[in-house]
Amino acid sequence: MEMDDVRRAEADHFLPVVKRHPVALVEGRGSRVRDLDGRWLIDLMAGWGVTCIGHSHPALVAAISDQAGRLMQTTNIFYTLPQTELVVALAECAPPGITRSFFTSSGTEAVEGALKLAHRATGRSVFVSTSGAFHGRTLGALHVIGTEKHRAPYAPLLHESVRIPFDDVAAAERAIDERTAAVIVEPVQGEGGVNVPGDGYLRSLRERCHAVGALLICDEVQTGIGRTGKLFACEHEGVTPDILTLGKGLGGGFPVAAFLCTEEVAATVQPGDHGTTYGGNPLACAAALAVLRVVEEEKLVARAADLGDRLAERLGAFVASRPDRALSVRGRGLLQALILADADRAAALPARALERGVVVNVTAGNVVRFFPALNIPEEELWEGVDAVLTLVAD
Numbered sequence: 001m002e003m004d005d006v007r008r009a010e011a012d013h014f015l016p017v018v019k020r021h022p023v024a025l026v027e028g029r030g031s032r033v034r035d036l037d038g039r040w041l042i043d044l045m046a047g048w049g050v051t052c053i054g055h056s057h058p059a060l061v062a063a064i065s066d067q068a069g070r071l072m073q074t075t076n077i078f079y080t081l082p083q084t085e086l087v088v089a090l091a092e093c094a095p096p097g098i099t100r101s102f103f104t105s106s107g108t109e110a111v112e113g114a115l116k117l118a119h120r121a122t123g124r125s126v127f128v129s130t131s132g133a134f135h136g137r138t139l140g141a142l143h144v145i146g147t148e149k150h151r152a153p154y155a156p157l158l159h160e161s162v163r164i165p166f167d168d169v170a171a172a173e174r175a176i177d178e179r180t181a182a183v184i185v186e187p188v189q190g191e192g193g194v195n196v197p198g199d200g201y202l203r204s205l206r207e208r209c210h211a212v213g214a215l216l217i218c219d220e221v222q223t224g225i226g227r228t229g230k231l232f233a234c235e236h237e238g239v240t241p242d243i244l245t246l247g248k249g250l251g252g253g254f255p256v257a258a259f260l261c262t263e264e265v266a267a268t269v270q271p272g273d274h275g276t277t278y279g280g281n282p283l284a285c286a287a288a289l290a291v292l293r294v295v296e297e298e299k300l301v302a303r304a305a306d307l308g309d310r311l312a313e314r315l316g317a318f319v320a321s322r323p324d325r326a327l328s329v330r331g332r333g334l335l336q337a338l339i340l341a342d343a344d345r346a347a348a349l350p351a352r353a354l355e356r357g358v359v360v361n362v363t364a365g366n367v368v369r370f371f372p373a374l375n376i377p378e379e380e381l382w383e384g385v386d387a388v389l390t391l392v393a394d
């Protein structure tokens with residue numbers, strides 16, 4: 001198939017809800033992806049923050065192939081060994097007190113599960129979320145999403161929930177009360193523009209939730225599995241939520257996500273309260289186990305912290321040299337953002353970068369987000385970043 005054939009077929013048959021680049025990707029190796037025309041591109045986006053150990057890591061490919069040849073799918077009414085190993089592995093590495101997991105196939109389903117669980121645990125129905133937050137696209141997740149553009153088209157189908165400004169402790173104190181089932185928050189807002197809250201914000205939410213009997217849900221679909229330089233971003237503040245969601249990096253490219261909780265929360269549900277056909281099937285769990293092993297063996301959490309600091313420095317030097325083009329840098333670990341002065345230039349950047357052989361993402365209008373694989377070779381990172389900065393400076 002040639003690129004023109006792909007475009008024609010898609011124009012005729014794909015549901016037009018996504019604006020696509022005129023590029024078809026056919027292969028990925030480490031932090032490079034190859035397009036249909038045979039060009040290798042540097043990937044600074046990692047499949048939207050998913051391929052945390054790079055594309056087609058041999059350990060992940062071997063784990064998936066091995067499990068695929070053994071048992072791909074059963075149902076949750078049977079134990080399977082990969083799932084047993086995975087619940088134990090997650091309990092061992094999760095923040096203290098988080099001991100239970102349930103698996104889904106996407107981050108948004110993990111959020112759904114978390115919201116349902118919070119309702120069961122508290123008997124309350126009011127959710128507090130933050131403006132700018134992204135939690136997925138199902139109706140439950142849209143209920144708490146903080147971006148009007150995603151919520152508005154479906155508003156008639158959604159319940160009201162309480163939205164507070166992100167990183168505003170006083171607003172949180174006012175909004176979270178005895179009617180609140182849970183506060184859901186990303187420790188660093190990803191889609192909303194890589195917004196890093198001030199020190200102590202998560203801790204304040206934790207304390208306020210304790211005081212009124214509400215639960216704290218940390219949505220770590222984007223920040224989890226080492227992305228921010230800790231295995232879980234809530235560890236930066238030493239905060240343990242009641243419920244934690246994971247996705248993206250957990251499967252390194254295989255669709256697997258999870259919601260985790262404390263013993264106390266788990267004690268409030270019973271068989272039948274939730275379920276899924278595919279969630280946590282043996283193939284998905286084998287993939288997640290392989291990712292966790294690679295992240296540990298290759299010390300990728302420490303690497304994300306170190307490389308992230310150096311990336312922030314490099315971007316900071318650019319801001320200092322070109323304040324006309326870039327306003328600031330923010331982020332944690334290998335979730336970094338360069339804030340551009342001009343939203344139109346930002347919007348045009350991903351397509352221009354593709355022409356120069358780099359996959360880069362722009363979010364929230366003028367925010368260039370860098371979230372490559374945690375094991376991206378340094379030379380590829382700097383080559384990709386320099387190409388992007390040259391375009392920004394242009």
Ligand SMILES: Cc1ncc(COP(=O)(O)O)c(C=O)c1O
Nearest residue numbers: 106107108134135136190221222
């Ligand atoms: C913080 C957060 N939560 C939930 C989701 C939804 O995950 P998925 O797209 O896998 O459904 C995302 C996706 O970007 C996310 O960043």
